[in-house]
Structures are given as structure tokens and as C-alpha cells.
Amino acid sequence: MSDSRLNDLLDFLRFPSISTQSEHTVDLRNCAEWLRQKIESLGMAAEVRETGGHPAVIGRTAHDPAKRTLLIYGHYDVQPPEPLELWETPPFEPSIRNERIYARGSTDNKGQIMAHILGVGEAIASGKPLPVNVIFLIEGEEEIGSDHLAPFLERYKEDLACDVIVISDNGMAAHGYPTLTYALRGISALEFKASGPALDLHSGVFGGAVMNPATAVARLIASLHDEDGRVAIPGFYDAVADLLPWERDAAAALPIGDEIIRELTGVNELFGEKGYNSIERIGGRPTAEVNGIGGGYQGEGTKTVLPREAFAKLTFRLVPNQQPEEILRLAEAHLVSHCPPGIKLEITKGHSGEPYFADPTSPDGLAVQRALERVFGHKPALMREGGSIPIVVAFRNILGPAALLPGLGSPDCQAHSPNENFPIENFLKGIKLSQAILEELGTIPLR
Amino acid sequence: MSDSRLNDLLDFLRFPSISTQSEHTVDLRNCAEWLRQKIESLGMAAEVRETGGHPAVIGRTAHDPAKRTLLIYGHYDVQPPEPLELWETPPFEPSIRNERIYARGSTDNKGQIMAHILGVGEAIASGKPLPVNVIFLIEGEEEIGSDHLAPFLERYKEDLACDVIVISDNGMAAHGYPTLTYALRGISALEFKASGPALDLHSGVFGGAVMNPATAVARLIASLHDEDGRVAIPGFYDAVADLLPWERDAAAALPIGDEIIRELTGVNELFGEKGYNSIERIGGRPTAEVNGIGGGYQGEGTKTVLPREAFAKLTFRLVPNQQPEEILRLAEAHLVSHCPPGIKLEITKGHSGEPYFADPTSPDGLAVQRALERVFGHKPALMREGGSIPIVVAFRNILGPAALLPGLGSPDCQAHSPNENFPIENFLKGIKLSQAILEELGTIPLR
Known part of the structure; x- marks a missing residue:
């Protein structure tokens, strides 16, 4: 692999950008400035923009009004690493073992957003015109509730106008299994x-x-x-809204059955609403x-x-x-x-x-599905998640487009826990995925 | 009133005989020895007897085998006085206000047991032969669970053999209202x-x-x-066992109606088992x-x-x-x-x-009722209490006789709380009651 791509991620991971701890305020700002320079170095315009809290980084490719615009959201802030004694290697000294990168933020969200940044960078570097315009919005307050994000979106609504939004800040149904999350509770x-x-x-x-x-x-x-x-x-x-027949088929096809849910939760017997399996109960009910x-x-x-x-x-x-x-x-x-x-x-x-639903059978949904299939070699799982990501609703309500959520995290990524890690394979496939998404979204005509 | 009687109680109350605090162990022993001397001074044999914990005081009148024997139980230990700042006068410096004696232990149980001691003392002093033999058993561990009492009763079973037991370590249905508690849950x-x-x-x-x-x-x-x-x-x-018709009548006659229970508890509406009033629900169900x-x-x-x-x-x-x-x-x-x-x-x-029941219509029960009526001027309330007093069950199971419970405490005596108090009237009537009980029990022939 290209060392420089991995080195970019390792450098990004060295910033202790812990948004909830005020002694790290300067680390967040340094991290944002480093990120701005990195994005700029890849051929995009980039700036650090104030939010009222930790700043956001905006990057954008040259704007072609004849093309659709994709907004990619991510965050550079991370969860606190405590308890430190449970880390095998220090959380802000990234370490590579078993083909994974161990560091706080490796999956959530520095690894995933860096894959997109480098993917777009590679598309620019190829010299071919980009299939879509790209705007990056990378905030520093996701782990503390994104309090300033909605006002920020309101304020810069025109500036952030876009046709489609992609966020990779979530997980895959199984290791190496391409996944498009299309609903959140x-x-x-x-x-x-x-x-x-x-x-x-x-x-x-x-x-x-x-x-x-x-x-x-x-x-x-x-x-x-x-x-x-x-x-x-x-x-x-x-x-x-009842689960549609295709959703129940998709749920049945997921590589997560009742037995896995039973193991993950450790209960001696599952229990839930009659007439549904566990994955439907979690995501769809x-x-x-x-x-x-x-x-x-x-x-x-x-x-x-x-x-x-x-x-x-x-x-x-x-x-x-x-x-x-x-x-x-x-x-x-x-x-x-x-x-x-x-x-x-x-x-x-x-x-x-509010609950969230982004139809994966829409033209944009199908485009992201095609991109996932191209990179991972088989059809993606279509998944509803049981948790809630309030910012997704804010994007839809303020900017308009539904966000598509092709997550790159592994089920055992330990996000928010000691020994958080990101498989190098996911990082590299994520870089490819970002380029494939640009290409597939570029096939959809501007309305 | 005779100053010496009140002074006896005030002296008794000055001992900080807090059984749960080990720094007061010597105070308990001093209190027991003072009590022994007091009982002896009234013409009884008295001794401090080891229990394995804080000692017990035993007093006894000259034994006449032709007479029945009454055992009177009480305790000389007290609850801790904390929080001290809520006391208007120090808990172990008895103070008389509003015709009440304020001190820790004044009601629970020094005032009540001292009334019995002085009552028996006056009966002896009268020069007439006592109607019954009397044994006092006054322990020092009631407030910490009376752990050594049952073994003590087992050990001295012969020595403590009796025909009837009286305990005044509880309350009256209303201020000045003679009360015989005949059941405990x-x-x-x-x-x-x-x-x-x-x-x-x-x-x-x-x-x-x-x-x-x-x-x-x-x-x-x-x-x-x-x-x-x-x-x-x-x-x-x-x-x-269903409440008997006379019990429901007695409950209805108590000076404690639903409205008083509602006020005491502060609920906006009472609730309990259908078909019973509050006092029946508390005592009888x-x-x-x-x-x-x-x-x-x-x-x-x-x-x-x-x-x-x-x-x-x-x-x-x-x-x-x-x-x-x-x-x-x-x-x-x-x-x-x-x-x-x-x-x-x-x-x-x-x-x-175990639950407890001592039939107040038994010959002994009727005798105590007569004594209460003689002293207080009207028929006593017959009451079931909702709480539990495990020692009462121990007496019945080990010594045999059921204990009769003519309480002398006022509903507002603040037992276990700051500003515990005992009305002087209850003390003086208690002294009279004890003598009346001797006389009334003496009318029952030895079986």
C-alpha cells in the first residue's frame, strides 16, 4: 500500500482531539488546521470555519454548476480514551497490529472520513474531471452532541447547498460485508x-x-x-409504517441472525414483539x-x-x-x-x-449500492439501525437531501471503548469506495 | 407530685445508654448498676446479669409460691440521639416543658419501665402483701435487636418462670386514651x-x-x-384468621379514623384492601x-x-x-x-x-383492661399494631405466657427522633397503672 495514505491517517490520529475535555481545546483547533492543510494539499479549497464551539473544516472541489453536488460529512473530534489502563498501546500513538490501526478515533470517525478525503484526492489527482462537485463538512463536536451543527447548517445553507449527502460514521453488518444503513430509529x-x-x-x-x-x-x-x-x-x-416486503427480505438476508444477537447481548433467551425477528425488532419496530x-x-x-x-x-x-x-x-x-x-x-x-429513513432504492441509494458492490465484490446488506443519529435528521430538515450511510466500521471496532481499531482493509476499500461513489452518483443527471 | 419519683426518672435519663455505640458500653453498665440499686432500694432483690452483650437487670419481689407471678419486661438502652442539632435541649440533660419530660429514652423505654418499677415499689411500701409475685427483666439491647434475649430466656427459663407478662414499650391510640395492644403483625x-x-x-x-x-x-x-x-x-x-366481630367493633371505636391516618401519612387519598378501613388494614390484614x-x-x-x-x-x-x-x-x-x-x-x-396475638378477652387480658379503666377513667381501646416486636414472640415461645401490651407512649412522643418526650401525666398514671395491674391480676386464681 501507499505509505503516504496510511501516514496521513496516523498523523490525523495523533491529535488528542477530545471535544468534551476543555484542556484539549487547542488540540482540536490544531487538528482542524492540520486537516484544512491536508484537504488543500489534495487540490481542494479549504477553510476552518467558526461554529461557536470547536470549529468545522470545510473543503470543496472546484464548483461546476452543470454537475450535481455531494456533501460528505464527518467529524474530527473523538471520545475520551479513558480508562487508559485498558489500552494495549496509547490511544494517541497509533499502532498497527493484526492489520488493524489501533488508536482513539481510528474508526470513529477519523479513519472513515480520511478514506473519503483521500478518495476524493485521488479522483482529483487522476486528472479527469470529477463526476460531481464535492463539499466536505467535518465538524469537531459530534461526540458532544453537535450542538452548533444545526445553527451552522442554517447559517451556511446556501454555501452548503447539495443534491446528495454521504456519511460514513457507522458500521458494517459483518466484517468485510458492504452495508448501506437506510433507517435509524x-x-x-x-x-x-x-x-x-x-x-x-x-x-x-x-x-x-x-x-x-x-x-x-x-x-x-x-x-x-x-x-x-x-x-x-x-x-x-x-x-x-409497516416494514415493506423488500425490507423483511433484506433483514432476513443480513449476516446477523437471532443467534448472533443472543450472543452479543448475553441473554439466555431473546424476547420482543411477536411476529418479528430480532433484527426487525431492533431496526424496524x-x-x-x-x-x-x-x-x-x-x-x-x-x-x-x-x-x-x-x-x-x-x-x-x-x-x-x-x-x-x-x-x-x-x-x-x-x-x-x-x-x-x-x-x-x-x-x-x-x-x-425524529426517526430517519432514506430510501435505498432511490436513484442515489441505488448508486451508493452499486459503488459498494463494485468495491466489496458483492451486493450490500441493507440495514436499519436501532440507534438514533440526530444530525442526519438535521441535514435532511435543513439542507434537504437524505443522507446515505455506507458505514466502514467493523462490528468489533471498539468505538467509544479502549483499543478502538480500524482494519487497514476497510481504510483502503473506503478510499476506493469514495471514488466509486463519485462515479456512480455522477451517472445521475442534475435535475 | 412527689419530687423523688420524677427525680428517679431524670437520673435514669441522664445515662447516655446508647446500645449501638461501643463508646457507651461503660455507660450502659453504669446505667444497669444504677437501676439495680434503685430496684433494690424499693425492697426488691436485684442483680445485674450477664447476657453476652450489654447486661440485663433482674429484680424480684419476695416469692410467694401461692401467688401468680407477673414478669414485667423493659429496656434501659436507648436509640442514638443524632441529629443533635435538632434537639431543643440536650438529649441526656432531661428538661421539663409543657408538662412533658424531654430526653432521649423518656418514652422509649425508660419512662415506661420506671413507672412500673416505682408502681411496684409503692405497692411494696404500702405494707400490704403483694397480690402477685413480680419479676422485672430489663435488658440493654432492645434497640439493637435483642440478639442475646432469646438465649438468655432459654438459659434462665426456670428462674424467669411466670404466669403472665406485661410490657409497656409502645403507644396509646391517642393522647390520654388508655390502650391495650393485643396483636402485632x-x-x-x-x-x-x-x-x-x-x-x-x-x-x-x-x-x-x-x-x-x-x-x-x-x-x-x-x-x-x-x-x-x-x-x-x-x-x-x-x-x-379473619377479624372477629368484636375486633371490627373495637377498630371502629378507636380514636383513629381514616382522616387521621390520611393526615399522618400525608397522602392525598388512602388506598388498601377492599372491604377494610385503614386501621384494620394496618393491624389486621x-x-x-x-x-x-x-x-x-x-x-x-x-x-x-x-x-x-x-x-x-x-x-x-x-x-x-x-x-x-x-x-x-x-x-x-x-x-x-x-x-x-x-x-x-x-x-x-x-x-x-411470627405474627402475635394475645387475646384481650382472656382473664389476664380482662384484668389489664380493668386496670386501664380504673386509672384512666374509661374503657381502653383494643388495638392491633401494624409493626412487629419480635421479643414478644420470643417470650411466648420460650416462657409460655402471652405478653399484654398496655402502652404508655403518646402518639407525638417522637420516639427514635429528636425531642423525644414523655408527658408527666403518662408517667404518673403509669405508676398507678402498674399497681392497678398487680391488684387486678391478683384476683385471678393460681392454676
Whole structure:
């Protein structure tokens, strides 16, 4: 392989660009400036642009108004590396072992975005006219919530105008298995507190005469599902778009079966909504999940207290076309109507994010599928992911185009964990993929 | 009033006989020795006897084999006084305000047991032969669980042989309202942990495919009761002795109605087993109560975790003739049979204590009722208490006689809390009550 390409990535990985730790603010700025120079050196215009937080790097190829414009998004900031003692080699001294690059950020997201940068660089270097215009938008706040991204998109909407968006900040269904993620679940968060007595009561002296708030919380949580694992909140499924036949075929074809999910989670038996397999339940069906419950005595042994209050923290994962605010409204109404006597219910609504769907059978989707097949040698897996990536929704809502998500991470990449790594093969195929994407997207006429 | 009687109590209250704090070990011993001398000075034989922990004080009147023997139990140890800053006057410098004695232990139990000691002392001083033989057993470990009491009773069974037992270590139904407590609930404790995934999972990445352990705990708790507040564990009520008609009349006659319970607990609405009022639910009906629940994220805001485990701590309050071990067996079987798929259930059985019932319409019960009526001027309330006093069961099981419980504490005595107090009136009436009890019990022939 070309040493210079690998060296570019290793240099990028040496910046401790930890966005959540203020002592690294200067490292983020240095990293952004290095990235600007790297992009410029490949024949693009590049600048470091202020966001109000850590800056963003913008790169762009020469603009041809007769061509479509592709925006490629990535981020140069990384998760904190702690706990350091679990790293086999230091997180910001990249090390190559077993044909993988070990470093914080190697997969998430420096390796993946660098593959795109170098891919576009190689396309420029080839001397042929680029099939599409390319804009890079590489931010420094993804790991801390991308708070400044949406305002930034709003502000530079004209400047960032594009016809299609590609993001590689996610994973492949299996090692070496080309994958196009076409849907993400949305989220609604809600916390409720059930209060009963004015103070913790002695469960002997008063038990039996008042509703126990912990029992009330339990009854409310139990009311959220029926025996078949379906969410029992009235109206919850009204807006849910059923999985289409091709989606169920695609889910069945994924190299991730129930047995793998069982192994990954370590449960002795899987459980979920009747009528769906695990991968469909995770990607294609909404959930009501308890993230935390608490109330009363938490220590060792027994304390005969009847607690004055108890709480639960819930998140709902949503699928198209559920609306987060509407789901919170339905959930609140359900909880209020099921609240046991003698209990005061306090409901706090939390953050929310819309579900996402980018049709992989659209012309752009098919183009990215073709690019994946050309580079990896077989048809890509089409996957819905269970998690949420709020920025994807921001791109769609502000800039317009749906983002296509051909991830390059391996399932065992350890993103966010010690010993994060990126297979050299994924890096090199990613460089090829980026060029193939330019070519395939270039076959689609400008509307 | 006689100053010397009050001074005796004030001297008793000055000992910081805090059994749970090892730095006070010598104070307990000094207190026991002072008590021995006090009892001796009133004309009884008295000794400090080792228990293996803090010593017990035994006092006894001259033994007449032709008479019945009454054992009066009490304790000279006290709860810790903390938080000290909430006391209006120092806990071990007794202070008289509003015709009450303020000091740690004033109600629990120094004031009540001193009333009995002085009552018996006055009976002796009267020069008339005592109607019954009296044995005092005053221990120093009640506030730390009376661990050495049962072995002590076993060891000195012959020495402590008696026909009837009286204990004043509890409260009155209302201020100045003579009260005979005739039943206490028993208890069974149980904790269960529901485990699912091998580790905390991302609720987006895996939510929907596995049973959430917090949901499982909630469903298990919800399964414990039906909609009418009855415990839904099969067999739970099989051994329950129904409240007798006279008991329901007595409960209805108590100066504690639902409105007072509502005020004491501070709930906006009472709730409990259908068909009973609050005081019956507390004293006469068994419960399944959650003392603590926990699992997953406990901090502020949202964390999208699907917790690997969750737990609940339960206690069951039991009434005659429920057997604690049998209830735990039934509860365990119920939980196991309701355990959702994919969940491993770990059940830990905790401590237990039998329910207690001493028929207030027995000859001894009627005698104590007559004594209460003589001293307080009206018929006593007959009350079941919701709490458990394990030593009462130990007395019955080891020595034989049922203990009668004419409490002298006021509802606002603040036992175990700052500013514990004992009305002087209760102290003086207690002295009279003790003499009246001797006389009334003396009318019952020796069998």
C-alpha cells in the first residue's frame, strides 16, 4: 500500500482531539488546521470555519454548476480514551497490529472520513474531471452532541447547498460485508415520579393503608406492554409504517441472525414483539424501554420503609412515521390514566429526535449500492439501525437531501471503548469506495 | 407530685445508654448498676446479669409460691440521639416543658419501665402483701435487636418462670386514651434480582430484542396485587384468621379514623384492601410491600441504557396464623412462575418474625383492661399494631405466657427522633397503672 495514505491517517490520529475535555481545546483547533492543510494539499479549497464551539473544516472541489453536488460529512473530534489502563498501546500513538490501526478515533470517525478525503484526492489527482462537485463538512463536536451543527447548517445553507449527502460514521453488518444503513430509529425521553406519603413511612406502622409509590411505578411500567411484547399505549402504533416486503427480505438476508444477537447481548433467551425477528425488532419496530428505576431503600439487607416516592426513566425508540412529540403526548395520557389512587404523578419530558429513513432504492441509494458492490465484490446488506443519529435528521430538515450511510466500521471496532481499531482493509476499500461513489452518483443527471 | 419519683426518672435519663455505640458500653453498665440499686432500694432483690452483650437487670419481689407471678419486661438502652442539632435541649440533660419530660429514652423505654418499677415499689411500701409475685427483666439491647434475649430466656427459663407478662414499650391510640395492644403483625423479607443481558446494553442498538430487567421487576411487582389491593400470591390468605366481630367493633371505636391516618401519612387519598378501613388494614390484614426498587441509570437526565439487572426488596407483614416461612415459599413460587422470558431470577430470603396475638378477652387480658379503666377513667381501646416486636414472640415461645401490651407512649412522643418526650401525666398514671395491674391480676386464681 501507499505509505503516504496510511501516514496521513496516523498523523490525523495523533491529535488528542477530545471535544468534551476543555484542556484539549487547542488540540482540536490544531487538528482542524492540520486537516484544512491536508484537504488543500489534495487540490481542494479549504477553510476552518467558526461554529461557536470547536470549529468545522470545510473543503470543496472546484464548483461546476452543470454537475450535481455531494456533501460528505464527518467529524474530527473523538471520545475520551479513558480508562487508559485498558489500552494495549496509547490511544494517541497509533499502532498497527493484526492489520488493524489501533488508536482513539481510528474508526470513529477519523479513519472513515480520511478514506473519503483521500478518495476524493485521488479522483482529483487522476486528472479527469470529477463526476460531481464535492463539499466536505467535518465538524469537531459530534461526540458532544453537535450542538452548533444545526445553527451552522442554517447559517451556511446556501454555501452548503447539495443534491446528495454521504456519511460514513457507522458500521458494517459483518466484517468485510458492504452495508448501506437506510433507517435509524428516533427517540422520545420521559421521566416520571410517583409521590405518595409526605415522608418515608414505616412499612409496619402504615403499610396496607396507602398506595406504595414503588408499587405504583411498577404498575405503570407493567402497563406499557402487553404479554406479547407490544407497547400497550393506545395509539402508539398508529403512525408506524409497516416494514415493506423488500425490507423483511433484506433483514432476513443480513449476516446477523437471532443467534448472533443472543450472543452479543448475553441473554439466555431473546424476547420482543411477536411476529418479528430480532433484527426487525431492533431496526424496524418501536419500543418503550426503561432506562432506570429507583425508589426506597437501595442498601444491603432490609429496611422496612414505605418510600415516599419512586421514579422511572423511559425512552421510546421510534420508527417512521412516528412523531416524537405525539408519542410523548400519548405516553403521558396513558400514564395519567393508569395512575393508581393516592399517587401524585410528575411527568418530565426529555429530549427527542425524529426517526430517519432514506430510501435505498432511490436513484442515489441505488448508486451508493452499486459503488459498494463494485468495491466489496458483492451486493450490500441493507440495514436499519436501532440507534438514533440526530444530525442526519438535521441535514435532511435543513439542507434537504437524505443522507446515505455506507458505514466502514467493523462490528468489533471498539468505538467509544479502549483499543478502538480500524482494519487497514476497510481504510483502503473506503478510499476506493469514495471514488466509486463519485462515479456512480455522477451517472445521475442534475435535475 | 412527689419530687423523688420524677427525680428517679431524670437520673435514669441522664445515662447516655446508647446500645449501638461501643463508646457507651461503660455507660450502659453504669446505667444497669444504677437501676439495680434503685430496684433494690424499693425492697426488691436485684442483680445485674450477664447476657453476652450489654447486661440485663433482674429484680424480684419476695416469692410467694401461692401467688401468680407477673414478669414485667423493659429496656434501659436507648436509640442514638443524632441529629443533635435538632434537639431543643440536650438529649441526656432531661428538661421539663409543657408538662412533658424531654430526653432521649423518656418514652422509649425508660419512662415506661420506671413507672412500673416505682408502681411496684409503692405497692411494696404500702405494707400490704403483694397480690402477685413480680419479676422485672430489663435488658440493654432492645434497640439493637435483642440478639442475646432469646438465649438468655432459654438459659434462665426456670428462674424467669411466670404466669403472665406485661410490657409497656409502645403507644396509646391517642393522647390520654388508655390502650391495650393485643396483636402485632409478623414479617417476612425477600429480595429479588432480575438479570438479563450480560452487560448494560445500548437501548437503541439492542432495545426491542431482549426483555428489559427493569420491566421484568416492574411486572413481577405489579403481579403481587390485584386491582382491589389484595395480595395476588396464590395461597397468601389461606392461613389468615379473619377479624372477629368484636375486633371490627373495637377498630371502629378507636380514636383513629381514616382522616387521621390520611393526615399522618400525608397522602392525598388512602388506598388498601377492599372491604377494610385503614386501621384494620394496618393491624389486621397482611401486606406485600416494596421497600426498595432499583436498576439502570439513577442520575439526572437521560442515559439510553438497557440495564443488565434490576432488583426489588419486599417485606410481607403477616397476621395470625400466617407462617413467615410458608409465605416466603408461596412468594418465591409466585415470582418464579411470573418471571418473564429471558430473565434470570435470583431470590434471597431475609429475616422473618411470627405474627402475635394475645387475646384481650382472656382473664389476664380482662384484668389489664380493668386496670386501664380504673386509672384512666374509661374503657381502653383494643388495638392491633401494624409493626412487629419480635421479643414478644420470643417470650411466648420460650416462657409460655402471652405478653399484654398496655402502652404508655403518646402518639407525638417522637420516639427514635429528636425531642423525644414523655408527658408527666403518662408517667404518673403509669405508676398507678402498674399497681392497678398487680391488684387486678391478683384476683385471678393460681392454676
